[in-house]
Amino acid sequence: MKINQLKLFISAIILIVISTDKSLAQGFNADNYKIFYNFKTVKQIDNKRLFEVSFVTQNAEDKLDEMPVFKAEIKFLNVLGEQEVLLGSVLTSKDGIAQLILPENQTYLKDSDGRITVRAKFEATDALEEQLEEISFKDLTLEFDITEIDSVRTISVNAYTLDNNGESIPVEAADIVFYVQGMLSKLKIEEGAIEQGVYEFEYVNQIPGDDKGNLTFYAMIEESDDFANVIQMKKAKFGTIIEKSKMDKNALWADAAPIWMYIVLSILLIGVYSNFAYSIVNLFKIRNEKVEPES
């Protein structure tokens, strides 16, 4: 009877374990998963343009259960009306990321306003539906400048686009944020709006730099409807130089002994040797004491 109870108990435990273990649960079913398909573009500090698609699925019931879509082919197409030009085709990584980087001198199809439209397309498979995302932006050039004149530190940007003739057109308005690179993340130091292609401010912060006082500054236009993402970076010796903290070395390893050591040792030795001298003096007194011999 007891053995049967034990068997029943063990079977129950096994059943519980099996039913709670996701590894043994039913296979992947796209119906249970929400699809997140995001597309963005960033003009990087070397003026190359990055197109990036993030293709991730999330369990509708358990939001912690995220599953990237691996080896999904993403086609990046430059679109203008009915025209489509394939910019490149990339497979997603294990993290569900597909990245396409195009050089600075890449030519795009542009509309009359100079806008570029790029489409990121995933064609349908047996398991997943077709995904499509499109972004439209103007190709903005951001010139980042840092100067120091008469101890006045100035940070400025010059933002413009190029028309079909190659003439620069200053940006009328765009939000811009300035950061300083910290050890782990970027520290926001200024936020404003570019007007007539220019934004300028005086740098007055006291931020520690590296051992040579260097700071890395970033000027970033983030998720702009007109310009998408643009990043520029520059280094300048605007950091407060922090002197390396000098470790207090063990004084006894130094060339000269600390003064307290001489004092303490001298006091101790003088005390002890004075006592020796005192004893010897008393011995002489004993020796020189005039006494009658015992009779």
Add this chain to the structure above:
Amino acid sequence: MDIINRKKALVEEFSPMLEKYSKLTKLWIAFLVAVIIVGIVAFVLQVVYGHEITGMRDNVVWGIYIINFIFFVGISYSGAFISGILHFFKTPWKNSISRIVEIMTVIAMVIGPVFILLCIGRLDRLHYLFIYPRIQSPITWDIIAVMTDLIACFLYLYLTFIPDLAILRDNSENLNLPKWQKKMYKFLAIRYQDTPSQRHRLHKITRTMSTIVIVLAIVAYSVLAWIFSLTLQPGWNSTIFAPNFIIAGLYSGISVIIISMYFIRRQFKLEHYIFQKHFVIAGIILQILALLFGYFTFTDYFSKWFSTKIDDTILLNSLFSRYFIEFILANYIGILVPVLVIFFKKLRTVKMITFAAVIALLGLWLNRYLLVVPSLENPFLPIQETGPEYIHYSATWIEYSLSFTGIAAFLLIFTLLAKFVPIIPMSGIIENEEFKAKRIQKKDSPDEFDI
């Protein structure tokens, strides 16, 4: 009480100790001299051929010489400490053992530092220690401490000798002693006549010196411990080393006192001066020190084991593998035997207490061995491309010979000093008798331990 006649009687009583060299004593001295001669030969060989003929190498740069140094100096410091305590607190039964302790203190202090000289590869540069001392170094502290303590011990021993030297000076006309010895009594007694003022003055400086000697013993042995513990060497870098050394020194010191008491009592037939009670008291002190020493040793090893630092772990592994037998003998047998012997009342005989003291002494020497050698065999940076003799230490006959020479020299000087002054202070006997007479006059009962 006729003090003059009592002094004469005491000199007569102790005269066989001073005058006669029995055949056994002569043989004993000859044996010790022979051991010393072999040691001198070994020393000459070591100077000529260098440390190559010892077991010491690049890894284990300190061998049994340093162990002997710690051991002898420990005996000396503990002797000074015990003697100082006996004098300072005017312990009633001190007279029976005080001279043994004082002599032991001075001889051990003379012999101990000689071993450190044997460790030095370039003796020709020894004077650099004095010309270019580095005051931050514990080695320099130790030199200062040892020299100061040596002076203190000599002075202290001499102060305790003076009353007896005066008695011998005044009563040795009829003794069959060499002329130089009688002249020495006269010279060293510095016209001491035991007048009240002289006695008062002598007692005053002896008591002060006993205090100094206690303090110096603690300071000097702590400094010796710091030579080890202020390094980062695995097994040495311990905050508990200084008190541990002091307890270990006292433990070895009381052991030597018990062993000396046994042989002196037996050789000079001093059963009416050194009672079984003295052994029992010394045995109880031995037991307490064994427990304390065991506690300190356990604490030291336990913290090393618990911290699981890789170097300490390697060291402890070697102690429990390669040195397992020595570890058991040193830290179990060497501690438990003295504790158990004194614990059982039936075992508290003179022989058994002496046996316990011998075990304690040997155990402690082994403990010092385990302190020095395995630590040096496990350095932070292992040396490369060397033979096993570089990695593991084993002493050669040169080192053993010089070690036995140290022991022989200790015994020889002890034997000769026991021929120079009585091993039981005569002045102390008279003082005790005077004290007893005064108490009887006051119809008080005499102290149990007065002799």
